[in-house]
Amino acid sequence: MRRNPERRAALVDAAIEVLADEGARGLTFRAVDARAAVPNGTASNYFANRDDLLTQAGGRIYERLVPENAVFADLANGEHDVAHLTKLMRETVTRVATFRTGFLALLELRLEATRRPELRRVLGERVRADLDLNIENHLTSGMPGDSVTVELLYSALNWMIVDRLTLPDLHDEEHFDRLVAAVVERSLPR
Template sequence: MRRNEDQKRDEAGRPDRRTVLADAAIGVLADLGVRGLTHRAVDAAAGLPVGTTSAYLRTRQALLTALVRRLVELDQGELHAMGERMPVRSATELVHGIGELVRRRLAGDGRRRSLARYACAVESVRDPELREILVPRDNAGRAAVRAFLAEQGVPDPDRRTATLLACVDGLVFDHLVSGGEPGADEIEGLVAAALRGASASQEPYGPR
């Protein structure tokens, strides 16, 4: 299994063992589903001796909690970096940024994280601790969207931002299940809905 570039490291520069295990668990969950998430499977995926995972994360609940915390950490890092790298100054830029995020979450490691994330979301329905960890958090990406919608005079930009990002999440899920990537018209439709009622006048998507 490919080691994640965002893994934490100890004082000797080695990847933090709990982070290694959490990353391996994400891969196991994505590949094998909830029933396949076992301590032994995580040991194998991480390339570590049998019993390593249970030594660090003794129960299944501890393993699942570590996995979810790592997922949130990776997602937050991704959204923060995108928000800092791509300021939102127009609807066209917002469409572009959402498109990049969706493509990231439908391919490669991003796809595996998405599969694991939705599996954890289902588990959280019956697990208040997981549900609390998965509550959407603020980050530079969310803040950039909210600031742009506020500048456009959108009513209740906080709620509109939350709705837009929930719709983006649903778009990822839909294409994760059905395959393929969303067309530009799907993303433009979400942005148009988010801008509905804006007081500022502008071309919806600017020059193509």
Template structure:
């Protein structure tokens, strides 16, 4: 069988959907084949092991949740400060809630990482690279806050996103409003 990048993306997207909708136990080569509507055995031709499936899922999630360059170009023209920081966070929340399959699959991988050391190593490496990139971006953009603030925002946004995609603690709280309150409480006021 000829392996091609389009088919690999199709299978990775199917794996994301399976993981998001069926959880870790439902993630099998056969389930991926069925979800992708391809002949039986196709997924195993592209991903020989479950670890390869996990790596493909993480790579695809990263691609699907990548910021829109036009949105970021518009934000980059604004002056640095708490409001800009909040705007970047709102963009993150919109991307994560806008692709619930990718986000739920990521949460599922994190849960599986608690049970499987190989998954934990892969997910930890992916998360740490993301955190380092976020800290570097924040520094380059001249935004307030350092590494610790970025870590705290990751913790807070993880909870907010989980809440938005599952069962909200308080359905009256809008995600954008929660981000604004969080930024105003965690970051020092902009210098006047």
């Protein structure tokens, strides 16, 4: 296996693009080589098999979805009220939806994970770690709500992102913003 980390990252990023554009069935080493504009056979020198490529693509998507440090600073230093939490959730939805190919590729990977135990394990661990980090950051920041609030926000906002990417005409921006605010308010314990 080749060890050039920049080339490996470029190949994994190309795999994400192929997944988003062609689905899991279209993900071949040849398609990844073409998308990365490298000679045929390059991807097969970097990944043991297709499962390895799928698994690494799943991990890479989450790496690219990590917010900028400014978002973490805003969480820690901003107001600790419903309005600020709503602002942060709008930022999250916008940031994730902006990485359109990553989120669509992740949906493809989730479907593939129903058939591939190793991919299911990797994605499950990654999502659990992401949720745990979000819960910890939320509770530490003093934002309103508890761990269940975070999990409810995660579930509801993820589906809203699916709607935004797959059915963009379903809601206009104003309605979408009102829905995010309603999800935040209704997820808080009474």
